[in-house]
Each structure stands twice: as structure tokens, then as C-alpha cells.
Amino acid sequence: MHTAELISYFKIKTVIGTLPTQVTSIHDDSREVEPGSMFICTKGYTVDGHDFYQEAIQKGASVIVSEKYLEVDQDRTALVIVNDTVKATAHISNLFYQSPSNKLDVIGVTGTNGKTTVTTLIHSLLKTSGKQAALLGTNGLQINDAIYKTSNTTCNMLTNQKLLAEAVDNKIDHMVMEVSSHGLAQGRLWGINFDVVVFTNLSQDHLDYHHSMEQYGYVKGLLFAQLGQDLINDKYIVLNQDDQWFSVYNKWSPFEVISYGIKEEANFKAEAIEYLQDKTKFVLKSPQGTFPVETSLLGEFNIYNILAAMAALFAQGLNVEQMVKDLKTISSIKGRMERLNIDTPVTLYLDYAHTPDAIEKAIHSVLPFKTNKLIFLAGTAGERDRDKRALMAEKASIADYVVLTVQDPRHEDPNQIVKEMEKGMKHEHYACVADRNEAIRHAVQVSEPGDIIIFAGNGHEDYQIIANKKIPHSEFETIKTQCFKKYPINNIVQ
Structure with a gap:
């Protein structure tokens, strides 16, 4: 150049x-x-x-x-x-990099919770429909069968343009991107020409950076405002009708808004919902008709995620009835209320929940199937939004027994982090265990046959950030090892 x-x-x-x-x-x-x-x-x-x-x-x-x-x-x-x-x-x-986003259909997803699940669903449904799609976000860049690690959910400007160009070189036609509030605030998305943008929800997180929920919400809204005023190109906005920020974001752009929801009337609406232990059923009302939906994804929050993904792809021209059929082929999302395939008398879930709202939703998704104790392991990070720590413990108190712990302590004292969480506990059936591996061991040890354990906070991530170093940590392997010690007569498989 x-x-x-x-x-x-x-x-x-x-x-x-x-x-x-x-x-x-x-x-x-x-x-x-x-x-x-x-x-x-x-x-x-x-x-x-x-x-x-x-x-x-x-x-x-x-x-x-x-x-x-x-x-x-x-x-x-x-x-x-x-x-x-x-x-x-x-x-x-x-x-x-020769304006690579102009050569792709780019779909961006923002919100406090659900970004990874929604982008993964969109990516999977695109590939099932025969499209050449790439996925960029928390899990890195996925092009075809190759996965490249990235440092942040939303990369910096140079990296974004480079990765978009790499997608073009690999003859990709759709790029699906997670869009973080930090990325929007710091201008990391400047120069990317989005075609469809999606909003999942807004709840408390990152207030150490954004300082207030109002500022946090307005930063998220930059994704919609920055679509521009050029009405020659077709662009669409997908918004959660049930979220209070719907009416705000709806006014920030001249482009058509496609709504989704459960409680309010919306273009994509879920009705007659059935929550089962191994799947979820509902009736989908859409612009292309009404269809019965069955999915292996669990919980109300995943219905929202499915509706968001379908609405985004409807905007891209995909057929709703075919998407409903293809959805049956998609299993649980890794590290997102993922039921672990470990042969024990205890039901185990691995989840990324690290906000008060996400913790509450994760717990409520399994309560209908609770026959004995529900044990919840809640972890939060060091040098991040301290105000949410007690709120996380408060929401975790819905469970019968809570283990308060830490993920990614960074330079902060883990014991101090746990003490700040402890202030929110609503009952006395809990333990404070700062070391995450020990916390997992404790959660398994206090379990009994018939219990449910949710290990939250770390999800799929394979490391812990201690000081300024990434220390290898596999949540699944730690859980598997502790289950073998507690229930040795069972055969443990992945």
C-alpha cells in the first residue's frame, strides 16, 4: 500500500x-x-x-x-x-486492508449476557444453511475448522481489520462478531461496516469502567447509532422488546428494527413454553408463520438467545421454518449452562454466569428439576466491578448451598474479594473458598446423590489470571477429578 x-x-x-x-x-x-x-x-x-x-x-x-x-x-x-x-x-x-467489511455480511451482537451464545447460534445456523461463516469473539476467531486465539472479546482496530481481511481471503461471506462495551467505548469497531446489529440485554456489569448503568447503556447504544444515515444500503437492528433499553435504542437509528421477546408483543415471540430437564419447547410466532420449536438449550435466557439469533438471520434472508429444523441439530453451547457428561449421581452444569442477573437466570433454569439440594459455585474477578460482588452472592442465595470463590484474581487479594461477596449472602448455608480448585473440590464433597451443582464464572476458559500471568486451569478436568474422588464407583467420561 x-x-x-x-x-x-x-x-x-x-x-x-x-x-x-x-x-x-x-x-x-x-x-x-x-x-x-x-x-x-x-x-x-x-x-x-x-x-x-x-x-x-x-x-x-x-x-x-x-x-x-x-x-x-x-x-x-x-x-x-x-x-x-x-x-x-x-x-x-x-x-x-482494503475495506474488508464491505466484502462481507457482518453481524454484530452486543449486550451484558448472551453474546457468545447468540453469535455461536448465528454462526452454526449460517453454516448449516450452507453459508461460509466466520465467528469472532470470546473464543477467538473461527474460520472453517481453524481457531485462532485473541486477547479480548472485541479486538483492537488493527486486529479487527486484519482478521476481517483474513476472512475475505478465505472466501468467507458472513462474519459474526461479539461486540463488547469496552470495544465500543474505545472505538475498536470504527471502520467496520455492520449489516445487522443485535442487542441481547443490559444488566449490571463493568461499572468499574463505565461508572453508571446509564453510561453503560449509552455506550452499548453506540453500535446502533454508528450504523449511520446512509439509507442506500440495507441494514437492520434486532432488539429485545422485553428490555427497558428497547425504547431508547429504537430511536437511535433510521434503520428497521426487528423485535423479539417473551413477555411483550414482538416480531419474534415465544409462547407456550415448556421447560424440560434435557430440552426446551415453545411455540414461535414469526413474520413467516407460527412454528413449534424444540431445542437442547435450557432455560428462559436461552429462549431469548434463540429468538435473537433467528431474528438476525431472518434479516439476512434465511427461512424461519428451516432455521427451526436446523436448531434441533445444535447441542448446548460450550461453557454456557452446559450439562457435563460425567457419570455421577449428581447433575453438573458449567456456566459463564458472572453477573447478578446471569446467576439468577442460571439458577431458575434448573429449579423445576430440583429433587434434592442445589449447590451453586459463584466466582468473580479481581480488579473488576466491586459493586456487583455482594449482589452476585445475593442472587446465588436462591440455591440451597453456595460456594463463594474467585476467578482471575489478578493483583487483588482473593480472600478480600470473597469477603466482599459474602456481604450479600441471605442464608448461612455457604462456604468462602478463595482458591478456585479448592472451591470446586468443596462443592463436589458436600454434594449427595440427586443434587445439582452449577459451577459458574469461568465457563469454557482454560486459564486463571493471577497477577499478570495466565495460569492454565481446566474447569472440566478439575470437576472430573473431584467427582472421581467423591464417587469412585462411577465411570467418568467426557
Whole structure:
């Protein structure tokens, strides 16, 4: 890509030194710089790229883009000064990767809970219908059978454009993306041309970053507001009619809104719901007719997730009746109220629930089938929204016995985290066990045949963040080991 073309958009800029004809790559992390590349000095939440420009030069950067004058050897490196390097990154990366989102149908899903399940359902239904679809989110990037790890639910701008371009190169026609509030607030989605955007729900989370529920809600709404005003291209918004933010987001864009829900009248509505131990049944009212639905996904929250996915794909032109048929082939989502295939006299579920609302919904999804005790393991993270800790324990108190623990303590004292959770407990049948492996052991040890145990907070993740390191941790393997010790006469299989 010609360097002059990459910076041609900017009316306000100063160029010091001679621009190279081309750059080979673009980076905002000095550790990734290679000879002939462009390094953009962006200010992040905790790090300022301007502090690392010398390292980028040492590694061979031929162009530095910054917001201020920096000392450079003008014979070797050109300096381009612009007003805002974050906005510059959006324009430069989109140009460098040749606007990949314009060559894809891009579906974005945001909300407090349900993003991973909804995007996984959309991805699965697209593939079943014969579409070439990729999935980008909490579990990384999935293209065909390959999975690539990513650092965040929503990657930074450069990574997003690079991954979208990789999808185009692999002849993908649909990209399904989880969209986090942090990603929206920090502009990580700038430059991505979404075709369909979906809202799941809004409940308390991330208030350490957003400070208030109102600010959190407005940040989520950026996904809908940023669809733009160009009515030439077909774009659609899918909103949860039962959520209080429906009426707010409904006014933020000129594009058609497709609604879904259970309680209020909606374009996609679930009625006559039956909650069974191994499946859920309901009647779907849709713009294309009324259909009986059967799914292995459990609980009311998963009905919302299914409705959201179907509404999004209806907007993309998929047939509702066929989606209902294809839904039967989709098993539980990994780490999302996933019933574990471990042969014990105790029923085991693995879930990602890490908000008060998600904990309450997870518990209510199994209460109809409780014949003995319900044991709930609740875990929360260090250096994150402290105000929700006691609320999480309060919601977990619905269970007969609660184990309060930690996942990802980071630099915070795990025992202090558990003490803050403990303040919300509503009964005395609980234990505070800061070490997660020990907490799992305790939950299994206090169980009896006929009990239900929900292990919440960690879900599918295969690590714990302690200090600034990711320590390997398999929730499933730990549960399996402890079940074997408690119930050795049973054969344990995955």
C-alpha cells in the first residue's frame, strides 16, 4: 500500500522527513514492528504508544504516526503528526486492508449476557444453511475448522481489520462478531461496516469502567447509532422488546428494527413454553408463520438467545421454518449452562454466569428439576466491578448451598474479594473458598446423590489470571477429578 495514499484522508497533518513509497505492515504495538512498517502511537487505557516509538524505530519502522513532535532520524524514518492517532488508526487500517467489511455480511451482537451464545447460534445456523461463516469473539476467531486465539472479546482496530481481511481471503461471506462495551467505548469497531446489529440485554456489569448503568447503556447504544444515515444500503437492528433499553435504542437509528421477546408483543415471540430437564419447547410466532420449536438449550435466557439469533438471520434472508429444523441439530453451547457428561449421581452444569442477573437466570433454569439440594459455585474477578460482588452472592442465595470463590484474581487479594461477596449472602448455608480448585473440590464433597451443582464464572476458559500471568486451569478436568474422588464407583467420561 502506498504510504501517501494511507495518509491522504487527513486534512490536518505535518510530515517530517521523506515518506517511503510503501509500508509493509501497520502496528500499534512496538513489539510487533518489523522492517518497513508503520507504527501508530495510540493512547490506550493504561499505555501510551508515544512512549515506545524509539523501540519501533529500532525494529525498523519507516513511518511513525503521532499526535506530537518526536525526535527521529529523518533520513531513516518519517514522522507524520495528526490530531488523533486513534481515529487515524481506523482510517489507515481500513485502507491498508482494503475495506474488508464491505466484502462481507457482518453481524454484530452486543449486550451484558448472551453474546457468545447468540453469535455461536448465528454462526452454526449460517453454516448449516450452507453459508461460509466466520465467528469472532470470546473464543477467538473461527474460520472453517481453524481457531485462532485473541486477547479480548472485541479486538483492537488493527486486529479487527486484519482478521476481517483474513476472512475475505478465505472466501468467507458472513462474519459474526461479539461486540463488547469496552470495544465500543474505545472505538475498536470504527471502520467496520455492520449489516445487522443485535442487542441481547443490559444488566449490571463493568461499572468499574463505565461508572453508571446509564453510561453503560449509552455506550452499548453506540453500535446502533454508528450504523449511520446512509439509507442506500440495507441494514437492520434486532432488539429485545422485553428490555427497558428497547425504547431508547429504537430511536437511535433510521434503520428497521426487528423485535423479539417473551413477555411483550414482538416480531419474534415465544409462547407456550415448556421447560424440560434435557430440552426446551415453545411455540414461535414469526413474520413467516407460527412454528413449534424444540431445542437442547435450557432455560428462559436461552429462549431469548434463540429468538435473537433467528431474528438476525431472518434479516439476512434465511427461512424461519428451516432455521427451526436446523436448531434441533445444535447441542448446548460450550461453557454456557452446559450439562457435563460425567457419570455421577449428581447433575453438573458449567456456566459463564458472572453477573447478578446471569446467576439468577442460571439458577431458575434448573429449579423445576430440583429433587434434592442445589449447590451453586459463584466466582468473580479481581480488579473488576466491586459493586456487583455482594449482589452476585445475593442472587446465588436462591440455591440451597453456595460456594463463594474467585476467578482471575489478578493483583487483588482473593480472600478480600470473597469477603466482599459474602456481604450479600441471605442464608448461612455457604462456604468462602478463595482458591478456585479448592472451591470446586468443596462443592463436589458436600454434594449427595440427586443434587445439582452449577459451577459458574469461568465457563469454557482454560486459564486463571493471577497477577499478570495466565495460569492454565481446566474447569472440566478439575470437576472430573473431584467427582472421581467423591464417587469412585462411577465411570467418568467426557
